Amino acid sequence: MTNLTLVTEFTLIGFPTNQNMYLLHSVLFSITYLWALMGNVLIIMITTLDQHLHTPMYFFLKNLSFLDLCLISVTIPKSIFNSLTHNNFISFLGCVTQVFLVVFLGSAALFLLTVMSFDLYAAICHPLHDEVIMNMGTCVQMAAVSWLGGGLSAVMHTAGTFSLSFCGSNIVHQFFCDIPQLLATTCSEYLLREIVPILISVVVAFCCFIFIVISYVYIFSMISKIPSTGQSKVYSTCLPHLVVIVLFTSTGFTAYQKSTSASPSLSDLVISVFYTVIPPTLNPIIYSLRNKAMRMALGMLIEIKLIKK
Numbered sequence: 001m002t003n004l005t006l007v008t009e010f011t012l013i014g015f016p017t018n019q020n021m022y023l024l025h026s027v028l029f030s031i032t033y034l035w036a037l038m039g040n041v042l043i044i045m046i047t048t049l050d051q052h053l054h055t056p057m058y059f060f061l062k063n064l065s066f067l068d069l070c071l072i073s074v075t076i077p078k079s080i081f082n083s084l085t086h087n088n089f090i091s092f093l094g095c096v097t098q099v100f101l102v103v104f105l106g107s108a109a110l111f112l113l114t115v116m117s118f119d120l121y122a123a124i125c126h127p128l129h130d131e132v133i134m135n136m137g138t139c140v141q142m143a144a145v146s147w148l149g150g151g152l153s154a155v156m157h158t159a160g161t162f163s164l165s166f167c168g169s170n171i172v173h174q175f176f177c178d179i180p181q182l183l184a185t186t187c188s189e190y191l192l193r194e195i196v197p198i199l200i201s202v203v204v205a206f207c208c209f210i211f212i213v214i215s216y217v218y219i220f221s222m223i224s225k226i227p228s229t230g231q232s233k234v235y236s237t238c239l240p241h242l243v244v245i246v247l248f249t250s251t252g253f254t255a256y257q258k259s260t261s262a263s264p265s266l267s268d269l270v271i272s273v274f275y276t277v278i279p280p281t282l283n284p285i286i287y288s289l290r291n292k293a294m295r296m297a298l299g300m301l302i303e304i305k306l307i308k309k
């Protein structure tokens with residue numbers, strides 16, 4: 001039986017390796033990361049400091065921002081470092097850690113987005129009972145279940161992936177350790193150890209997606225009954241949120257359902273960017289810059305700081 005320690009490190013071959021692409025990749029990823037970092041930290045800070053934002057919606061938003069911040073921090077800094085140093089190696093333990101954290105944070109974010117869609121449904125379709133349905137105790141429990149679900153999914157996938165034998169090529173055609181590309185490098189015949197967890201996760205994610213779609217069908221049905229002056233305000237909040245969910249889930253489905261290949265195309269890289277980089281970058285725009293309550297809270301915090309000075 002082949003020992004797993006035959007491969008002690010992996011080589012991440014994500015983007016074309018000429019000098020211009022190295023520089024472009026570093027600059028674009030640095031700008032994207034700094035934007036996501038500042039945006040999500042800002043959301044966490046505002047929703048923590050402003051007492052008026054201690055509501056279920058902003059409680060879930062704070063959790064989502066923290067997950068997004070961690071998710072993009074797991075992959076982007078390492079990729080930027082590799083480009084700047086022209087060193088594409090990652091240790092076996094580092095690869096295990098990346099797989100665990102990406103699956104954990106991505107799964108928890110999907111569960112949290114599902115919970116947020118239910119919270120939005122309760123607020124719009126049952127406004128008189130919203131405080132009873134989504135009290136703070138229930139919100140904490142839902143958030144805890146989201147984190148727990150992400151942890152269980154991460155353990156299942158990490159154990160399934162790294163119980164396989166990696167004794168052939170150590171080249172991973174991705175800018176981070178992603179499961180589909182790792183499966184292409186294994187020499188193990190027992191791929192069911194990871195294919196079964198992938199199928200389970202796809203089914204669970206599909207159920208979450210269907211739940212979100214049904215919630216939004218009811219939400220949009222209720223919105224259509226309110227005066228047109230109020231419709232645009234609600235649509236401007238709901239539609240961008242729904243677009244990010246569809247982008248996140250559809251690209252994730254595509255990446256994990258495609259058959260593994262030893263020489264993947266550029267589209268595989270683009271797809272992975274859409275479910276690991278784009279959502280953490282877009283969420284601060286949707287939930288802070290486009291949110292009047294968040295902008296007002298930020299303005300008040302700035303005024304208080306200036307007055308104190």
